[in-house]
Structures are given as structure tokens and as C-alpha cells.
Amino acid sequence: MLHVIGLGLGDATDVTVKGLETIRTCDRVYLESYTSILSTSLMDLEQFYGCSILEADRELVENNADEILPKDEKENVAFLVVGDPFGATTHSDLILRAREKGIKVKIIHNSSILTAVGCCGLQLYRFGETVSIPYWNNNWRPNSFYEKIISNRQRNLHTLCLLDIKVKEPTTESIVKKKKEYMPSQFMSVSEAATQLLKIIEEKNEGITEEAALNKSSLVVGLARVGWDNQRIVACHLGQMASVDLGPPLHSLIVPAVELHPLESEFITLHTCE
Amino acid sequence: MLHVIGLGLGDATDVTVKGLETIRTCDRVYLESYTSILSTSLMDLEQFYGCSILEADRELVENNADEILPKDEKENVAFLVVGDPFGATTHSDLILRAREKGIKVKIIHNSSILTAVGCCGLQLYRFGETVSIPYWNNNWRPNSFYEKIISNRQRNLHTLCLLDIKVKEPTTESIVKKKKEYMPSQFMSVSEAATQLLKIIEEKNEGITEEAALNKSSLVVGLARVGWDNQRIVACHLGQMASVDLGPPLHSLIVPAVELHPLESEFITLHTCE
Known part of the structure; x- marks a missing residue:
């Protein structure tokens, strides 16, 4: 499953409890790193979430999105977005690709600017x-x-x-x-x-x-x-x-x-x- | 201090980690109960947050807001709002009253419809x-x-x-x-x-x-x-x-x-x- 998770606007603790619990069950965790910024470093996020995080830059998301998507039904991938997943920037394209491949998508909302x-x-x-x-x-x-x-x-x-x-x-x-x-x-x-x-x-x-x-x-x-x-x-x-x-x-x-x-x-x- | 905390849209776990930590330090916790609904009961929320919650209906918020505000500098009051505190319904009035009385106000955002x-x-x-x-x-x-x-x-x-x-x-x-x-x-x-x-x-x-x-x-x-x-x-x-x-x-x-x-x-x- 692909979990698209909003992180809110401030620091690591602005993730929702549901979001945090989900991140901790994922096999791979990406942070979309080109449309906004948080007040904390990637390392602080990794420490708080208790997992390692891969940075997803524009090139990866727009040109190599398939690399992000779960490889099979059992794999859980988290795609973290500062703010709300559908806030200032939409990630419709990634979600549509997942749906086309029959991959389930779950959205966890958060605050947006x-x-x-x-x-x-x-x-x-x-x-x-x-x-x-x-x-x-x-x-x-x-x-x-x-x-x-x-x-x-x-x-x-x-x-x-x-x-x-x-x-x-x-x-x-x-x-x-x-x-x-x-x-x-x-x-x-x-x-x-x-x-x-x-x-x-x-x-x-x-x-x-x-x-x-x-x-x-x-x-x-x-x-x-x-x-x-x-x-x-x-x-x-x-x-x-x-x-x-x-x-x-x-x-x-x-x-x-x-x-x-x-x-x-x-x-x-x-x-x-x- | 008055903490105005968004609960997001779904269940108890849609609160942010920051929001949950803040609720647990508060002396009184109100839930604004007349402009939206969550998928869980008040009792479930109380159990998850580990504290008792007072329901704040329109009459209390609009006509007796002073009752909600902290009585002194030491008291911490949480005012919980489904969605974002400034989402579909604003609680400007409550916040302005607090500011007039010199009470500090902190906002914890969350997702909004x-x-x-x-x-x-x-x-x-x-x-x-x-x-x-x-x-x-x-x-x-x-x-x-x-x-x-x-x-x-x-x-x-x-x-x-x-x-x-x-x-x-x-x-x-x-x-x-x-x-x-x-x-x-x-x-x-x-x-x-x-x-x-x-x-x-x-x-x-x-x-x-x-x-x-x-x-x-x-x-x-x-x-x-x-x-x-x-x-x-x-x-x-x-x-x-x-x-x-x-x-x-x-x-x-x-x-x-x-x-x-x-x-x-x-x-x-x-x-x-x-």
C-alpha cells in the first residue's frame, strides 16, 4: 500500500498520531523535499520516527515515480509531504500512477498553509x-x-x-x-x-x-x-x-x-x- | 495559557503528537461540539487522551466564553476543535477575549475540510x-x-x-x-x-x-x-x-x-x- 502522509507545518511532532503509527509500519519512507520545508532536519525526523528516510526530489517524483511505488502487495511505502498531501502542491500524479497499477492508496491529512x-x-x-x-x-x-x-x-x-x-x-x-x-x-x-x-x-x-x-x-x-x-x-x-x-x-x-x-x-x- | 487545538477530521488518532502532548498537560479540556463531528464518541476521545472532556456547546462558547478561559497564569486550558481551529468555523472571538485579558494563546493546527x-x-x-x-x-x-x-x-x-x-x-x-x-x-x-x-x-x-x-x-x-x-x-x-x-x-x-x-x-x- 502507498500511504501519502501530511506532516503539518512545524516540527516532527506535528505529524498526527495516525500518521506516526503508519510511518513506523512502513518498509520504505520518502520525504518530498522540494515544495516546502519543516523547522527540523531530516536527521531529527528520522530520530523521532525511528526509521530512515529517503529524500524524494522533483526528479525522482516527476520522472521516476515508479521507483517510489510499492513493489508488491505486501510492501508498505510512506510518502511524506510537508503540510497536507493535497495542499499547496498536489501529488495527484503519483496517486494516479499507483491506482493504475492496482496499488491501494491511503491518505493521512494534516494542516496546510x-x-x-x-x-x-x-x-x-x-x-x-x-x-x-x-x-x-x-x-x-x-x-x-x-x-x-x-x-x-x-x-x-x-x-x-x-x-x-x-x-x-x-x-x-x-x-x-x-x-x-x-x-x-x-x-x-x-x-x-x-x-x-x-x-x-x-x-x-x-x-x-x-x-x-x-x-x-x-x-x-x-x-x-x-x-x-x-x-x-x-x-x-x-x-x-x-x-x-x-x-x-x-x-x-x-x-x-x-x-x-x-x-x-x-x-x-x-x-x-x- | 489557552491552547486551541485542531483534532483533524477522523478519529481520536488524527490529533497531532504535539496536540496530544499538550492536551495531556492541560487542567481543563473542552470540545467544541456544535459545528462538526468526529467518527468517535466523547468517551473514546477521553480514553485515548487520558483525561475528561467538557462539551462546549454554542451557548457556552458564544455567551459564556469567560467560563472557558484560564482563571490565572498557571492554568492551562485546551479548547479542542474538529478540523483546524481556523477552518470552516473561526473561533476568533474566543481568542480575542483571551488576548484582551492578557492570556497567552497557542494554536495547534490540523487538517480541515x-x-x-x-x-x-x-x-x-x-x-x-x-x-x-x-x-x-x-x-x-x-x-x-x-x-x-x-x-x-x-x-x-x-x-x-x-x-x-x-x-x-x-x-x-x-x-x-x-x-x-x-x-x-x-x-x-x-x-x-x-x-x-x-x-x-x-x-x-x-x-x-x-x-x-x-x-x-x-x-x-x-x-x-x-x-x-x-x-x-x-x-x-x-x-x-x-x-x-x-x-x-x-x-x-x-x-x-x-x-x-x-x-x-x-x-x-x-x-x-x-
């Missing part, structure tokens, strides 16, 4: 479509996420912006040389995300006075390390967020609706940046 | 605003959720419909007599939700040919007891869903976007009703 952001006090039923903000480079500056944020704001909805993560990205040279060399990991910060948003506004907003449009004074909420012991939440103007330092990754940014519910406002005040 | 529905194969980043479908009665037939579903479909987004739960609702007599009497609990099924949707369509759709509009042949996905051992997922036409019996509660209904991603279609086929 998609719902844990509710801790800032904005109500989850008022969130519209989630967007991803990618790193820009000289040739590639996509901004379709901005349209989605505005579309949510026009309907008086909040937007959760997931910020880009680059882990084990091959260097340009390595692609040419066919020799594996990776760039250092990169995790977009709330200040980088705010800076990109400000650039888009500068280019787009000329003459726009619509209430749903963003400007430097729009309220935004920066969240860092949600679910970790050193979690931080700061609410401030978009202009200010460009210079806010929330420390190590992972960060997320929320662009709230134009109008807040009184309870939301009261809660957000707790996070207001001086 | 809002993300666990990803198990049907529809991708979570393609969900728009979540809606709630309430029970209709003779005098009250709200249908604003329909507009929101259509608005999501116009943007090619899925809609999760949370279905009404009535637990410990006072009877009309009891309100008049000022004597506490409650109606039997009610949990809306996917077939009841589909039936209400079909009635709205009948009234609204005359002449509407827009692609985003719903009709009897629109694909919908019914989910029952997500995260439980006996979870069921069925994908079929809205017209068929009105007579599908997915068994005991809780149920949720998804109205997918007009277009599905190929991986989503493949996954949904696994749940197709014969």
Missing part, C-alpha cells in the same frame, strides 16, 4: 482564489497573479499569495553540460513579493482610481513560518512591507479584501507594525 | 470562494450561494459547498416557554443540497444559456465523511446527485469549474457513479 493562515484573524470563508507569486528574472516577469488579486478584491475577498520556492533548480551550465549542478535554494520573502507588487502597480495603475486596485497604502499581511514556534505575522501598508524583514523562510503574503469584518479588523490590529 | 477535499482530485489552487448551503424552510429560502458558485464558474474555478449542520437548535416552544428543549440534530446530505440547487436553477435559469450556469447535467462531486475510514466520494450529474445516498454525515458538495485539467478529469473518473 492554505488554512493555517487563518491564524492571522482573516476569515477563511472570505478567501478567493489562491495565487502564486513567482521570482522574476530579466526575461520573465509574469504578473497574472495581480489580476487575480484584483478580481478577488472586486468581490470583497482576501487573497493568499504563496511565494516562490526554488530548491534543487539546475544551473544553466548544468543543463548544457548535462552534469548535475544546482543553484542555491531560494525562498521569496514578503518584502520581495511586496516589491514585485509595487512594480506592477507602478506600471498598471496610471489613472486607475478603482477602489479594488492596490496602492502603496493598501493593507497587506505578511506571515512567516506559520505553525513554527517562532512564527511571525505583521500587518502594514504594502509600501512598508517592501522593507519588512520577517526572518528565515517560508513566507506568505495576504492581500485582504477592501472591507474587513469588525472581528477581522480587531484581530489584524494585534499584528500591526509600529 | 477546506483542504482535505483535495482528495477527490480537484486541485485546491483552482477553488474560488467557499459557500455554505443552509437548510430552507417555508419562510426562508436564501440562494445567494448560487450566485457565488456561478461567479466562481465564470472564472473557471471550483466551489466547495459546506452543508448545513443543526446541532442543539432550540425548539420554537422552548424559546417561548424559556425551557431548554432542542430539536434533533440535522446534517444536510449531498442529495438535499443537490435538490435545493435544482430548485434554484428551475426558478432562475429560464432562458439562460451561459456556459457557467448550472443545469441538471452539470458535473458535481459529493463527498461524505472525508478522512474517516468509510469515506465516500461520488462524481455524477447534479440531477443524479439528488438521489444519491452517501450514508451518514458529514457531507460536502463540490461544483467543479466548467473546464477540468486533464489530471483532474482522470482523477474524477475514479469516482464516477455507475
Whole structure:
């Protein structure tokens, strides 16, 4: 059987009791290591779970998934995912491959950044479509996420912006040389995300006075390390967020609706940046 | 300290290891018992956690919240919530009261129906605003959720419909007599939700040919007891869903976007009703 197990957002103890019991019965245990991070090291996880863990990078999951799947009916494989197995990243493909081969699949859910952001006090039923903000480079500056944020704001909805993560990205040279060399990991910060948003506004907003449009004074909420012991939440103007330092990754940014519910406002005040 | 702890969606073992360790150090433990249900009884929970649990009904939480809060700095109180503490129902009010009194609050996240529905194969980043479908009665037939579903479909987004739960609702007599009497609990099924949707369509759709509009042949996905051992997922036409019996509660209904991603279609086929 293939067990796809969410680990939650913080440390080793954020696994569920059911998840832990299952991991301990598995013959092989993989940790999906390219779409998120935990606050603990692989070694700490191994010690807590009492088993050795194989790292599953993007190449293994996307190109050699069969290697992960159980070899026969008796083998139990755990595939561990930070957050919920169906959270920010879906592993539909792996699960579909297993089902095609007649392998049973069991899911053990856990918390996801998609719902844990509710801790800032904005109500989850008022969130519209989630967007991803990618790193820009000289040739590639996509901004379709901005349209989605505005579309949510026009309907008086909040937007959760997931910020880009680059882990084990091959260097340009390595692609040419066919020799594996990776760039250092990169995790977009709330200040980088705010800076990109400000650039888009500068280019787009000329003459726009619509209430749903963003400007430097729009309220935004920066969240860092949600679910970790050193979690931080700061609410401030978009202009200010460009210079806010929330420390190590992972960060997320929320662009709230134009109008807040009184309870939301009261809660957000707790996070207001001086 | 006030510990607000998510229990996840299934049974006693869906609590996180961190959550369980925290519960066992608490002086008083409350279970919020009016917005969701687990697959196990209160007694099973007490046995597994090794402590006694007080039930917190709507009246206690909304009108006598101070009774729940820790009496002094030394007291530790656990407030247990099915799913995630900030999931379908927020407990912002309780947390704000605690903060006002200078009481420290710690959140332990867990899975929520809002993300666990990803198990049907529809991708979570393609969900728009979540809606709630309430029970209709003779005098009250709200249908604003329909507009929101259509608005999501116009943007090619899925809609999760949370279905009404009535637990410990006072009877009309009891309100008049000022004597506490409650109606039997009610949990809306996917077939009841589909039936209400079909009635709205009948009234609204005359002449509407827009692609985003719903009709009897629109694909919908019914989910029952997500995260439980006996979870069921069925994908079929809205017209068929009105007579599908997915068994005991809780149920949720998804109205997918007009277009599905190929991986989503493949996954949904696994749940197709014969």
C-alpha cells in the first residue's frame, strides 16, 4: 500500500498520531523535499520516527515515480509531504500512477498553509482564489497573479499569495553540460513579493482610481513560518512591507479584501507594525 | 495559557503528537461540539487522551466564553476543535477575549475540510470562494450561494459547498416557554443540497444559456465523511446527485469549474457513479 502522509507545518511532532503509527509500519519512507520545508532536519525526523528516510526530489517524483511505488502487495511505502498531501502542491500524479497499477492508496491529512493562515484573524470563508507569486528574472516577469488579486478584491475577498520556492533548480551550465549542478535554494520573502507588487502597480495603475486596485497604502499581511514556534505575522501598508524583514523562510503574503469584518479588523490590529 | 487545538477530521488518532502532548498537560479540556463531528464518541476521545472532556456547546462558547478561559497564569486550558481551529468555523472571538485579558494563546493546527477535499482530485489552487448551503424552510429560502458558485464558474474555478449542520437548535416552544428543549440534530446530505440547487436553477435559469450556469447535467462531486475510514466520494450529474445516498454525515458538495485539467478529469473518473 502507498500511504501519502501530511506532516503539518512545524516540527516532527506535528505529524498526527495516525500518521506516526503508519510511518513506523512502513518498509520504505520518502520525504518530498522540494515544495516546502519543516523547522527540523531530516536527521531529527528520522530520530523521532525511528526509521530512515529517503529524500524524494522533483526528479525522482516527476520522472521516476515508479521507483517510489510499492513493489508488491505486501510492501508498505510512506510518502511524506510537508503540510497536507493535497495542499499547496498536489501529488495527484503519483496517486494516479499507483491506482493504475492496482496499488491501494491511503491518505493521512494534516494542516496546510492554505488554512493555517487563518491564524492571522482573516476569515477563511472570505478567501478567493489562491495565487502564486513567482521570482522574476530579466526575461520573465509574469504578473497574472495581480489580476487575480484584483478580481478577488472586486468581490470583497482576501487573497493568499504563496511565494516562490526554488530548491534543487539546475544551473544553466548544468543543463548544457548535462552534469548535475544546482543553484542555491531560494525562498521569496514578503518584502520581495511586496516589491514585485509595487512594480506592477507602478506600471498598471496610471489613472486607475478603482477602489479594488492596490496602492502603496493598501493593507497587506505578511506571515512567516506559520505553525513554527517562532512564527511571525505583521500587518502594514504594502509600501512598508517592501522593507519588512520577517526572518528565515517560508513566507506568505495576504492581500485582504477592501472591507474587513469588525472581528477581522480587531484581530489584524494585534499584528500591526509600529 | 489557552491552547486551541485542531483534532483533524477522523478519529481520536488524527490529533497531532504535539496536540496530544499538550492536551495531556492541560487542567481543563473542552470540545467544541456544535459545528462538526468526529467518527468517535466523547468517551473514546477521553480514553485515548487520558483525561475528561467538557462539551462546549454554542451557548457556552458564544455567551459564556469567560467560563472557558484560564482563571490565572498557571492554568492551562485546551479548547479542542474538529478540523483546524481556523477552518470552516473561526473561533476568533474566543481568542480575542483571551488576548484582551492578557492570556497567552497557542494554536495547534490540523487538517480541515477546506483542504482535505483535495482528495477527490480537484486541485485546491483552482477553488474560488467557499459557500455554505443552509437548510430552507417555508419562510426562508436564501440562494445567494448560487450566485457565488456561478461567479466562481465564470472564472473557471471550483466551489466547495459546506452543508448545513443543526446541532442543539432550540425548539420554537422552548424559546417561548424559556425551557431548554432542542430539536434533533440535522446534517444536510449531498442529495438535499443537490435538490435545493435544482430548485434554484428551475426558478432562475429560464432562458439562460451561459456556459457557467448550472443545469441538471452539470458535473458535481459529493463527498461524505472525508478522512474517516468509510469515506465516500461520488462524481455524477447534479440531477443524479439528488438521489444519491452517501450514508451518514458529514457531507460536502463540490461544483467543479466548467473546464477540468486533464489530471483532474482522470482523477474524477475514479469516482464516477455507475
